[in-house]
Amino acid sequence: MKDIRNRMNAREAARKIVEQHFPSCTGAVLAGSVLRGEATNTSDLDIVIFDKKLPASYRTSFNSFGWPVEAFVHNSESYKFFFESDRKRARPSLPDMVANGVIIKNEDGIMDKIKVEANQILTNGPDKWTKEEIDLKRYFLTDVLDDFIGSEYRPEELFILNKLMDLVCEFILRTKNQWVGDSKGMYRALQRHDDTLTEELIRSVDTFYQYNEKKSMIEFVDRILEPYGGRFFEGFLLGKMESAQSKEM
Structure with missing residues (x-):
């Protein structure tokens, strides 16, 4: 080259x-x-x-x-x-x-x-997430976080962590009505938004890579979710038809 x-x-x-x-x-x-x-x-x-x-x-x-x-x-x-x-x-x-x-x-x-x-x-920025969109993303983020917490198989944990990073970066940026990116573009977007938060995320990820310690990453994600209601599993509903709801009544 x-x-x-x-x-x-x-x-x-x-x-x-x-x-x-x-x-x-x-x-x-x-x-x-x-x-x-x-x-x-x-x-x-x-x-x-x-x-x-x-x-x-x-x-x-x-x-x-x-x-x-x-x-x-x-x-x-x-x-x-x-x-x-x-x-x-x-x-x-x-x-x-x-x-x-x-x-x-x-x-x-x-x-x-x-x-x-x-x-x-x-200049105008992206469309603001609705409450429904935030809750949907909370649910998906919670699901991947639970996978990360529960997994005891290192190869799977690495792939889960990569997905978790992408989702939490998207959540941080979109809930603040910021643009997001792909790959290195996501890092740059997060760094432009909050350099201190970006450094904290990188330290949490590095801690797992080097020492197989999940605590700091779990705490980081929980802190990001907390202002929006925290982890979301119980009560999540997507695509249930009104007719099905009426039959249960």
Whole structure:
């Protein structure tokens, strides 16, 4: 794998890639870790392409000018569907790339307009969880926490803990009406929201990995759940039909 220090400058490479691979596009932005100063030898170039003549959106990966490239290609309408989909699932992948990306091509000011749309989505934030959604997530979080507490088989415990981390991070962020992320994006979202809480979670997880001690992780999850009623099992109801309820009366 080529050392990142020996690669062409990321922005210059992105310009050449757009010229060579997407010559008919009207707009393009470079996004990702290379702009945040966090690039590693495995980092790629994330480039969002806008081509009004394109019949449908697509995603493609390839190598060019010494870089692995991931291109997210849209026409003048398809990106709106992904903007809205990302907003609904509270994971603003495409809006974030566009809003925080560097413009590579901008015919007729198309990127200025789309950047305004992306920034507005990020500023407005995700939809607030309802009481019903919070209770549903409490139930699922309780279920995985109980599995973690009860398991005595190390391989299973590792997988359960990974799921528990993901659920508790989502719960923390969404109950505070914050965006969430995937994989390293979830860590970054939590760190932006509360750096101290993030460090505490990491210490709890490390404690289990190193010493097989569950207490700190269990206490952490319980403390997160406590303001919303704590663990939730007794009384949970999902999908029961009114007709079935009436028969029991």
